[in-house]
Amino acid sequence: MRFMPTKRSIAEELAKLLDSSDRPLYVINEQRQVIYCNGALASWIDLEPKRIIGRRVEFHSEAAKTEELLPDESAPLTDLCPPPSALAGETNVGTISCATRDGRLRHRAAEFVALGRRQKRTTAGLTSDSVGISLLVVLGSADLTPQEVAAEVSGEATIEELHRTIRRFRRGQAQRYSMQSLLGASSAVQKVRAQIEAAAASRANVLICGPRGSGRSHVARAIHYQATGDQDVPLLPIRCDSLTNDLWTRTLDRVRLAGSDGERPTLLLENLEAMSAEHQGLLLNAIQQKLVNARVVATISTAELVSANEKDGASVSGRTAIDAKLRNWISTVEIQIPRLTDRLEDLPILAQYFLEACNRNSSKQVGSLRGDALDQLALYSWPGDVRQLREAIEAAHAACGSHVVVAADLPAIFLQAAQAASHIRHKPEPIVLEEVLASIEKDAIERTLIETGGNKSEAAALLGMTRPRFYRRLVQLGMISPEAEVRPAVELPEFIEQEDAEQ
Amino acid sequence: MSIQCGDRYIFWFVCERTGRWAAALRVAIARHHSSDRSWIPLARIKEVRTLTQLMGSLLLSRKLPVGDLSEADDVLNSRAESASETPPTPRRPGFLLSNSLPKDHPAIVLVEVGEENLADVLEFFSTQRDQNLRFVALMDDSLGKSAGNTKSIVYDRDFICDALCEAGAADILQTPRQIARLLPLAVRLAQANSCFGKPARDDSIAEMAKLALPWQDD
Structure with a gap:
């Protein structure tokens, strides 16, 4: 009796053959979901097959988090997505890039084999291109060298290179504003970290208060990148102190249009206290008409907030009052950033971080700050907060003549402040x-x-x-x-x- | 109420390959001054051709008086000439209006973005920390265009615009015709900067006097 292979046995044999291949390969279906991948692919992108299969692939440049930070396995994969022209069945060769855990990109030549005919789904009279073809992607057996990548890039559509560029940029931003970038072990900083995580998880509007130079903008960006991960969510930062009517109108239009596409961008309003009454009115109007399809994160100076509270909503010192309705709408979550003088235990690690940052692009390598320098820094009142500390360390790094920063390397203002602090205060002078x-x-x-x-x-x-x-x-x-x-x-x-x- | 600007001005840095954006900026400023509409700060325009020159120029302008900067201009222009055979841009005396440039002086930095320098511009914008600088991206015509698909051109240009905004661009111009819309930005920047004198106050004169009284804190 002649043996007739069943479909099941054929599939099993085929799977064995593909698994034994040393070339990474995978199959994506019409909905752009990975339905099969072999072991070579899993080892190339450093993920287990079960964490690849079932996930959608998307062609965009958003920063992808590492798997440890990405608990949601239903999140789309950007690494394995073929270019749209391949998904449309128009090209059959190209490159696939994959990011390593240290952020480096690896590239391999790829062949795209269409496995079915392109289908089109009609919804409400509109033709949707979301359903495409199934695709077998076969990668080369070795990574491309930089020279090969350059040659490949020059020959392929420029837009893909632009996407790669933006992708690298976003990956860098996500690392720059990660939770690890918020230095300090004080209880105040730990509380801020917890608030950032809560704010990121809630997707609610956030008001960040703190003194100037304390890193309010950094915290705002940390919330955005913590919340969005590798989803396609733009960040739109606006500096209210240089906001023009035209720019504000365009930004509100952008936010409205973005919302209609389904994405909900993050609108970052820096120095909200500097926003004019007219611009506040436009924003309030848009809020009332439910046209703000964005998460709003705003930063405000602590001094302005105190003034506003004392004067019942009216701000002083030449700034516009923040409308109470607007403030209430934005401050769903409120994060208070502590002054540097309220967390002096973090000063040594911050100073060391800034010092090492100075070493990065310099031939001069300075190891640390001596105790007397740290003492002088601790005695100072820090009106410019962390930003002023960074500038002081940069100046000290430039003045330092050895491998250790000493008190004499610091700007003169610190010595004067220390001397003033050591003197008994005189009685205030009489006023005429x-x-x-x-x-x-x-x-x-x-x-x-x-x-x-x-x-x-x-x-x-x-x-x-x-x-x-x-x-x-x-x-x-x-x-x-x-x-x-x-x-x-x-x-x-x-x-x-x-x-x-x-x- | 207009600002008492005295001899203060806004510094414009324009980093582009050809000179068309700087020319458009000069025309826009001159037109505004001749039409005598609302007040705008006086302008000093500095042209450079590469990001490296721009960074050098910014560094010099924040530390040296303008006399030294002018020498630096010559050096930079001669370097540009030898590097790209681009003729040095003639300096316009009408725009040289100040004797010194304080460290906290406001400036607007315009950078032309093309396919070849997108990564560098994103990195440059996102790493600048000077509070008195505002960055504007000037989109090169070719940027984001893919062959024969109009829809994807729009999509990709928007996508690039989003990335530039995210990096820190205060505005993005698609064509030199839009350059006049940067003048209100210069006004706002001047109003927010202490170099241009006291900003307009919203409180009443009585309130101002009351706040100035020595016993008001008690």
């Missing part, structure tokens, strides 16, 4: 009230003159003075010289002033 009031009066007059465009009559009226008295004060305060004034120095009778005013 007349002079203080005169300076306030001068400021008020200057500002009134600016607001009235230099019209002294209007300025006098605004300040509740007669014009002659206003002139006298200008002369007394040294704001104009008596001879510069065209009018006679003698004071005019009150009724003449009144007649002028009536005219």
Whole structure:
């Protein structure tokens, strides 16, 4: 009796043959899911077959996290995706790239074998291209050398190289703003780390408060990269202190359109306190019309927040007040970044980190900071927070003449601060009230003159003075010289002033 | 209320291969000044041809007075000439308006982005930390174009724009015709910078006087 092989036995034989191949190969179906891969492929991309099979492949350049950081195995694979032209059955050769755990890219030549006909699915009258062909991808037996990659790149579509470039950039950003980049072991920093993880998991809006230079923007980006992983979610940073009407309108349009595609980008509003009332109004309007399809992460200076609280929503020091509704909408999660002076135990590790960063691009290699230098740093008040520390270390690195930074290498301000701290404070000097009031009066007059465009009559009226008295004060305060004034120095009778005013 | 700018100005760095963007910027600024519309800060424009020159120029401008910078310009221009045989850009005296450049002086940096330098520009934008600099990407015509598919051109240019924004570009221009929209950015940057004097205040004069009184903290 002649042996008739069953379909099952054929499939098993075929699987054995493919598994024994030293060339990595895999099959993706019409929905771009990996339905088969052999052992050579698993070892090439350093993942077990069970963690590959069933996952979708997508052609985009988002940063992929390492598998340890990626608990969701249903997340798409970007490494194994053939170019769209291959998915469309238009090309049958190309390259496939795979990132190693240290972020390096490896490339192999690939052959794409179409296994079925292209299908098109019609949904609501529209033809969708989401259903394509099944594809067998067979990779070369060895990685391409850089020269081979360069030759390959020059011959293939430029757009793929651009995608690779963006992909490398995003991978770098994700590493730069990883949780490990938030240095410090103090309880305050540990709390911030926990809040970042919670904020990333919740996908809610986040308000980040902290002093200037404390790394608010870094925390905001850490939340974005922690939350999005390798999903196709753009980050749109906006600096509110240089925001123009045109740019803001385009950004809101971008956010609205992005939402309609299903993606929910992260809108990062840096220095929210500097946003004008008009721009706040536009944002509020968009929120009320449910046109903000984005997660909003905003940063705000602690000083501005305290001022706003004290003045019941009205901010001071020349900044616009933050609308209470807007603030409530953004501050679903609120993260408070501590001052450097409140976590001095982190200062040595931060200083060491910045010092080693200086070594990176320098021929001068400095090992550490000596105890006396660290003592001086700890005595300082750090108005510029971590940013100021970085600048101080950069200056010390430049001044350092040996392999250790000593106190003398630090900028002079630290020595002065240490000396001031060691002296007993003197009693405050007495205030000459007349002079203080005169300076306030001068400021008020200057500002009134600016607001009235230099019209002294209007300025006098605004300040509740007669014009002659206003002139006298200008002369007394040294704001104009008596001879510069065209009018006679003698004071005019009150009724003449009144007649002028009536005219 | 306009800002009392005195002799203050905004520094524009333009890094491009040809000179068309800088030319468009000069025209836009000149048109704005001649039409005497709203106030914009005076401008000093510095042209460079490569990112390396731009980095050198930025470094010099943040540390040296303009006299030294002008010498540096000559050096950089001569290097550019020898490297790419591009003729040195003639300096426009009308735009040289200051005697010194403080370290915290605001500047707008325009960088032309093409296929060959996309990676470098992304890296450059994302690693700059100076709070007084704003970066603008100038998209090269060829960037993101793939043969014969209009839809993918739009998609890929958007994709590249997103990456440039993410790296830190304050704005992205697709054509020199759009360059006039950077002038409001210069105004905002000047308003936010202390070099240009006190910014406009929103509180009343009475409130200002009250806040200045010595006993208000007690």
